[in-house]
Amino acid sequence: MEFSEWYAEVLRSAEVMDVRYPVKGLYVWLPYGFEIRRRVIERLRRRLRETGHREVLFPTLIPETQLERESEHIAGFEDEVFWVTHGGLKELDEKLALRPTSETAIYPMFALWIRSHADLPLKVFQIVNTFRYETKHTRPLIRMREITTFKEAHTAHATREEAEEQVREAFELYSSFFEELGVPYVASVRPEWDKFPGAEYTVAFDTLMPDGRALQIGTIHMLGQNFSRTFEVTFETEEGEQEYAYMTCYGVSDRVVASVIAIHGDEHGLVLPPDVAPYQVVIVPILKKGVRKKILRKAREVREELSEVARVKLDDRDVSPGRKFHYWELKGVPLRVELGARELEEGTAVVFRRDELERETYSLSELPDVVPRLLEEVQENLRRRAWERFEERLHRAESLEEVREFVGEGIVETGWCGSEECGRRLEEEVEGDVLGTPYPEEREPEVERCPVCGEPAERTIRVAKTY
RNA sequence: GGGGCCGUGGGGUAGCCUGGUCUAUCCUUCCGGCUUUGGGGGCCGGAGACCCCGGUUCAAAUCCGGGCGGCCCCA
Structure with a gap:
């Protein structure tokens, strides 16, 4: 099956997104997809906090004059900005842009916040939606008119060296973030003609989709003093001089979720890395007349025990086991525990690995040790497999x-x-x-x-x- | 930026060319019931669709125009 087709089909059938929203390029996150998204966000949020970034939240609307202050910057975005032109029936005196990115919203405030070298470095981030008036082939999570999850960081520093150091920190941060998701990448300094408008240079992360096309999944921009000059972001040095701050910004969008889905998925559907899977283990009881109650009771016991070490779902719906197998494979749940009359008698359970599609039998008593180990193995296997395929290409x-x-x-x-x-x-x-x-x-x-x-x-x- | 194809129940489709028994096909899904349950089980019953606006016509899912939406190719 062709990648586009597979991708659309998986998003729909695994209930990640509903693409039927009646505006081009806008899509609905469904509960299951939302859980994946939430876990991806949390991992990055934690890393940002650990490295001293503080979370903020800026308004969605940017006044026209502010957006257009940096000429090179606006030139890069002007044909894809959504404008709010009316308040009710009245035309606004000044148009308001739906942020295509937030530099011009944030830096005027930086100018107010930063007074002295003691205020530096300043490192903030926010997780917001941004808007681009895309005119061509939009695609869920890959090219959207509303990017729903832009995780953008902005920093200001006293010296160029510190700003350069921040670029390296961002590089390390994103590298380990992608590693953790098992998403392989190369990092490249974008050519002059393709850097972020207004930046001195741009470092970008690219991964590969199954169809062989590269997907940009993260960017880091060295802004130097370009934006601080435009927005008057100055500070008083130890010597009492006023100087422009050195700034950087970097971001990752929904595309990281797209790459997790596309890179690990297979012909059976999603294959989720355990770290971001809404459920890590699904228990499928195989019920048979007579022993039905006993099996269910045992399944609940197993659920209680495993809940200590993993996110567990017990599927006790009244449908056939085969149907449940297919359903949870489609959803990408890393491990499946099958529990039937046979296992009950032997005190065992069958564990199925989604990544390798293989079964193995374990005794019930060792499950709480086996499950975390297997989850780690799946995580690592997905990462390794993805890198191998990446390097081949x-x-x-x-x-x-x-x-x-x-x-x-x-x-x-x-x-x-x-x-x-x-x-x-x-x-x-x-x-x-x-x-x-x-x-x-x-x-x-x-x-x-x-x-x-x-x-x-x-x-x-x-x-x-x-x- | 240029070109092409397409829009029919929740999903996938037949019908459109050649307008009229279309009261719209089939698969799937969903709901109720019975029976089942070790890889998408069976039977019975039921629900559910012609993207929107305008035009042509006695008559439009079908023809024409526009809008919206989707897909593909080229630059």
């Missing part, structure tokens, strides 16, 4: 022909002389997008020559078809 190419050959089926690395002209030519020649150069910066490029001009390569450059 990381290609190296010396010539344009080779780049062209691989560009539809993964990320291609080749040499680059460093000129924008060659970068853009490369995109045209191979019908792909330049993702950028490796971050952290490599010592020597692996490919010796730029395949476009033939000059010695200064950097490795990555190309892929993108979403």
